[in-house]
Each structure stands twice: as C-alpha cells, then as structure tokens.
Amino acid sequence: MKNFQTTYLGMSLRNPLIAGSCGLTNSISHLKTLASKGAGAIVVKSLFEEQIQIETDKVIKIEHGDIKVMTQAPDKMFSKRIYDYDEAYAYIFDFARRNTLGKFLDFLKEAKKAVDIPVIASINCVSNNDWHSFARKIQATGVDALELNIFVLPSDWRRSTEENENIYFDIIKEVRNYVDIPISVKIGYYFSSLANTVVRLSESGIDGLVLFNRPYNTDIDIDKMELSQGPVLSSDEEYNHTLRWISILSGHVKCDLSASTGVHDHKSFIKQLLAGATTVQVASALYRSGFDVIPLILNKTEEWMSANKFETIDAFRGKFSKSNIENPAAMERVQFMKYYSGIE
Numbered sequence: 001m002k003n004f005q006t007t008y009l010g011m012s013l014r015n016p017l018i019a020g021s022c023g024l025t026n027s028i029s030h031l032k033t034l035a036s037k038g039a040g041a042i043v044v045k046s047l048f049e050e051q052i053q054i055e056t057d058k059v060i061k062i063e064h065g066d067i068k069v070m071t072q073a074p075d076k077m078f079s080k081r082i083y084d085y086d087e088a089y090a091y092i093f094d095f096a097r098r099n100t101l102g103k104f105l106d107f108l109k110e111a112k113k114a115v116d117i118p119v120i121a122s123i124n125c126v127s128n129n130d131w132h133s134f135a136r137k138i139q140a141t142g143v144d145a146l147e148l149n150i151f152v153l154p155s156d157w158r159r160s161t162e163e164n165e166n167i168y169f170d171i172i173k174e175v176r177n178y179v180d181i182p183i184s185v186k187i188g189y190y191f192s193s194l195a196n197t198v199v200r201l202s203e204s205g206i207d208g209l210v211l212f213n214r215p216y217n218t219d220i221d222i223d224k225m226e227l228s229q230g231p232v233l234s235s236d237e238e239y240n241h242t243l244r245w246i247s248i249l250s251g252h253v254k255c256d257l258s259a260s261t262g263v264h265d266h267k268s269f270i271k272q273l274l275a276g277a278t279t280v281q282v283a284s285a286l287y288r289s290g291f292d293v294i295p296l297i298l299n300k301t302e303e304w305m306s307a308n309k310f311e312t313i314d315a316f317r318g319k320f321s322k323s324n325i326e327n328p329a330a331m332e333r334v335q336f337m338k339y340y341s342g343i344e
C-alpha cells in the first residue's frame with residue numbers, strides 16, 4: 001500500500017481525495033458511506049448566509065428589492081439591494097423555514113460522531129452583512145474546519161474591482177475574529193487579476209483556497225422562450241481550467257490549494273496533484289458514477305504510482321507546477337500559437 005498521507009489545512013488526511021460540498025454530503029448515512037469508501041475528508045452541504053440573517057432576525061424588512069439589515073442600533077440600520085426580483089425572497093424564506101440553523105448545527109455534531117475523517121463545515125456567502133458570529137456556533141459543534149464559499153458575481157457595472165474584491169477580504173477578517181479552526185475559502189474565477197487576488201487572499205489569514213467553484217450556468221430555452229439553466233453536473237472535460245490555475249499558482253500562494261471542478265477519474269485526480277494541488281475535491285463524479293468512484297480513483301492512482309515508482313503523494317505533487325516559470329503568460333502564448341498553427 002502506497003503512502004497517500006496528506007496534510008491539508010493543518011489536518012492529517014489519509015489521502016488527498018475529498019468529497020466536496022453537494023447534496024450527497026447532506027445526510028449522515030451518505031457521510032458514513034463516503035468515509036467507508038475511503039474519502040480523505042468531507043465538506044458538508046453549505047449553509048446559506050441568508051439563512052443565518054433571516055433566522056437571527058438580522059433581516060428585519062424586505063420590500064421591493066431592498067433588504068434592510070439591523071447592524072447594532074436602529075440608527076445604524078442600512079438598506080441593501082441584494083436581489084432584484086420578489087421570487088428570490090419567497091424562495092429564500094421558504095428555504096430558511098425548512099432548513100433551520102438548529103438542524104444544521106445538530107447535523108454537524110452528528111457528522112463528527114459518525115465518521116472518523118475530518119469534517120469540514122461550509123457557508124455559502126455573498127456579502128459582508130452581519131452573519132459572521134454564527135461561525136463560532138459552527139466551531140462549537142466540533143467540526144475540523146470551515147470552508148467559506150464566497151461568490152460575488154461582478155455583474156453590477158457600478159461597482160469597481162476593488163469594491164467587489166474587498167467583500168472577500170472583509171468576510172475573511174470578520175470570520176477569523178470568531179473562530180480558531182482552519183478556514184478555507186472557495187472562490188470562482190471572475191477576477192480581473194486572478195493570480196494577484198489569489199496570492200493576496202492566501203496571505204489574508206486563511207489556511208486554504210479551493211479553486212474553483214463551478215458557477216451556475218445560464219441558458220435560454222428557445223422553444224419555450226424562457227431562461228433556463230445549464231447542466232448542474234460537470235463533465236470530465238472541465239478539469240483543465242482548474243489545472244491551469246493550480247499549476248500557475250502553486251508555489252506562489254501562502255496556503256494550501258484544493259482543486260475542484262471536473263475531476264471524474266484517477267487521471268484528472270493525478271493531474272491536479274502533479275500541478276501542485278494539496279487536495280482534490282469531487283462532487284459531480286459522485287452523482288455520475290456513485291460512491292464507488294472514490295475507491296476506483298484511489299486504486300487506479302496507486303497502480304499509476306507503482307508503475308511510475310512513486311511511494312508517496314509528496315514524491316510527485318507539484319512536478320508540473322509552473323511556479324518556477326518566470327512568465328507563464330509568455331509560455332502559454334507560445335503554446336497557443338503552436339496549438340492553432342497548421343489548422344487551416
């Protein structure tokens with residue numbers, strides 16, 4: 001048996017394959033199965049920031065697109081337009097009623113008792129409104145770490161790059177004040193200077209970055225003439241984007257990197273590690289191939305390690321990191337020219 005041992009967010013993992021946050025990490029029986037199939041750690045389904053705000057009475061008035069939020073005193077009340085259509089409120093209220101904070105905390109406590117691998121809680125957040133203190137309650141459940149899935153779609157043309165990016169740094173600073181457990185931050189890739197922002201985020205007091213969240217894809221149904229959504233699950237061809245950025249950024253960041261999106265088999269799993277990922281997360285693969293995809297990836301990786309004479313993950317992690325290349329953009333430019341030349 002090869003040594004798959006990996007340190008992620010300061011925790012010891014038996015291997016770097018993590019069951020990522022999704023609907024399949026939302027029940028104790030699934031968590032037990034994921035652990036028994038060999039997952040190195042589990043990120044549970046996220047709690048939404050809006051749930052915290054609604055249930056802790058932080059949202060006190062919602063009217064025509066304005067959410068009025070109580071901060072400390074009535075005179076400090078401010079109004080914030082978060083959503084543009086009334087249907088969103090109805091959905092969020094209904095969702096919060098069905099998924100209470102108490103239930104979430106009980107689930108985390110139970111999860112910790114149910115499995116002997118690290119359990120990572122997750123909060124999905126979009127703003128720096130006053131929800132951070134809840135992180136302390138999450139810590140009190142005994143979970144091993146907290147993943148913050150921060151996704152600010154920079155779609156508001158009135159907001160500058162700095163305003164959008166500050167939300168990430170402000171959230172991290174606030175949450176750090178409330179918890180001592182390791183924090184990882186899961187981000188998308190809509191940043192105007194992605195490499196610079198990722199490096200600055202890695203220096204902001206967090207322990208890991210998850211690259212990348214897979215954004216909800218919008219689509220249009222031309223028969224029904226209405227908006228629709230793209231596929232919820234990724235395909236096995238979607239790993240390259242993450243691979244590029246893990247490879248460019250590993251070695252430059254001051255925290256761990258966890259690769260997410262498009263990993264469906266041992267090949268893309270190994271590639272992310274070769275690019276320099278500390279861990280690799282799978283979600284869609286669990287839906288498409290079932291929980292047995294975990295032992296399959298691990299067994300095939302072991303075979304590959306034997307064939308290539310690697311005894312440990314550390315022996316090959318980062319071998320294809322571009323951290324030693326001074327200017328990856330110039331290198332990619334040449335690759336791009338080669339790629340298209342000769343095709344007429």
Ligand SMILES: Cc1cc2nc3c(=O)[nH]c(=O)nc-3n(C[C@H](O)[C@H](O)[C@H](O)COP(=O)(O)O)c2cc1C
Nearest residue numbers: 020021022023045046149214234261262282283284
């Ligand atoms: C059904 C489903 C539910 C998800 N729910 C969450 C969630 O609650 N929190 C989160 O951070 N990511 C969530 N994700 C995103 C996954 O964790 C992952 O980042 C994304 O699907 C890309 O990875 P994949 O290609 O392995 O699926 C969800 C994904 C799916 C398919």
